[in-house]
Amino acid sequence: MSIVYNELNWIWLILYICMASKTNKVSIVKPWTTGISGQLQKALVTGVPKLKRIDLEVACEDFSNVIGKSLIGTLYKGTLSSGVEIAVASVSLTLSKTWTKNLEAQFKNKIDTLSKVNHRNFVNLIGHCEEEEPFTRMLVFEYAPNGTLFEHLHVKEAEHLNWGPRLRIATGMAYCLQYMHGLDPPVALTNLSSSTVHLTDDHAAKISDLSFSRETDSSEKKPDGRKDIDIDMTQSTSPASNVYSFGVLLFEIVTGRIPYSLDNSSAENWAAHYLKWDKPMKEMVDATLASYQENQVEQVAELIKDCVDPDSEKRPRMNEVSERLREITKMSSEFVVPKLSPLWWAELEISSA
Structure with missing residues (x-):
């Protein structure tokens, strides 16, 4: 009789865990819930996904948070709603009229190359953005806060x-x-x-x-x-x-x-x-x-x-x-x-x- 009772207890315990896990899936609070889509969450998990300009615009305060210039254009600082800081390197909008197939190929090759680098002494690439209206070519990196x-x-x-x-x-x-x-x-x-x-x-x-x-x-x-x-x-x-x-x-x-x-x-x-x-x-x-x-x-x-x-x-x-x-x-x-x-x-x- 005690053996049957113990088995029933285990069954109820397993059912309880299953029900609890389903409930938790509904109640989990995602890290980016204010103005940032789930794509940026994937950026820190799945490598270098293609991100949306609107998400980066929100993170970089309408691209007003300029922190410097890079060899490809303007460098912005962004802050996700989770508090994670990012650096966004954007190709200048003025290049849209002279953006050649060769430059596009080099841009994609840079993404492919940097996606293979993962080292703690490297400013690792965590995402990129490519849109035509308005012209957008951006690389999203980790942020190192202490200057050069x-x-x-x-x-x-x-x-x-x-x-x-x-x-x-x-x-x-x-x-x-x-x-x-x-x-x-x-x-x-x-x-x-x-x-x-x-x-x-x-x-x-x-x-x-x-x-x-x-x-x-x-x-x-x-x-x-x-x-x-x-x-x-x-x-x-x-x-x-x-x-x-x-x-x-x-x-x-x-x-x-x-x-x-x-x-x-x-x-x-x-x-x-x-x-x-x-x-x-x-x-x-x-x-x-x-x-x-x-x-x-x-x-x-x-x-x-x-x-x-x-x-x-x-x-x-x-x-x-x-x-x-x-x-x-x-x-x-x-x-x-x-x-x-x-x-x-x-x-x-x-x-x-």
């Missing part, structure tokens, strides 16, 4: 970066590039500079890649003040060219100097001069740094010279670069990604001491 590396190194009003955070940023970039170059096929950045490296609240690096057009006016300046010196990206975009650009960035991080002229920008000329310099790197370290480790500076200087070797065949691969930086900084790949715990500050002090 360029601003922190060269704008006096921006927060100063000490030696430890600078090494952490450089190492995070290296791990991210190693991951991208290791994809099949490898993904190389079309534009790697301090203005395309964004920072999170805890100063972790987030590399962005918003450029895709080869049909760029050479007189137009980049967001950091440089003119576009690389019009034909097919000739220069490769893992080896990324290693070169990374070497230039390392020099910028250590010295605090802009490694090119704002009037006649040429990173190639800078590298040629640097290889001939006899001046030790420790004499060129950013004067605003209160402290740093001389042995680390010397090791980074050797790495820079290897990265900017004029012969691309002699440059190290990115996995070698990240391994050498790991040995110099003692920072693992987990240490350099954005942190949720505030304890990382103490860990950073210990690591760089």
Whole structure:
């Protein structure tokens, strides 16, 4: 009798769970219920779906929340009703009349390429928008709220970066590039500079890649003040060219100097001069740094010279670069990604001491 009673109890329990689950499906509150469609919810779950302009318009406050310029047009900040922040890169409306089939193909290729990249030190793509009335071509990314590396190194009003955070940023970039170059096929950045490296609240690096057009006016300046010196990206975009650009960035991080002229920008000329310099790197370290480790500076200087070797065949691969930086900084790949715990500050002090 007790056995039958127990079986009945189990049956009633299963029925109760089933009924409760059906009830819950009706009563669940979705994260986007105010002015945002369910498509944006899918953006964080299913990759890079096609989103509606009206949804992005609501998130970006009628596209009034302009936060800067990118190589493809205007950059907006958006906030979903859940509180999640996004960055929306929009192709300029003025391009609608000159938007060619080639540009459309490059736009779609950029979406396809970025959809394959998923790294915590990368500004990951979470959606895109394509509409004809009005003309709309937008890429929707994660939002890194702490500005660009360029601003922190060269704008006096921006927060100063000490030696430890600078090494952490450089190492995070290296791990991210190693991951991208290791994809099949490898993904190389079309534009790697301090203005395309964004920072999170805890100063972790987030590399962005918003450029895709080869049909760029050479007189137009980049967001950091440089003119576009690389019009034909097919000739220069490769893992080896990324290693070169990374070497230039390392020099910028250590010295605090802009490694090119704002009037006649040429990173190639800078590298040629640097290889001939006899001046030790420790004499060129950013004067605003209160402290740093001389042995680390010397090791980074050797790495820079290897990265900017004029012969691309002699440059190290990115996995070698990240391994050498790991040995110099003692920072693992987990240490350099954005942190949720505030304890990382103490860990950073210990690591760089």
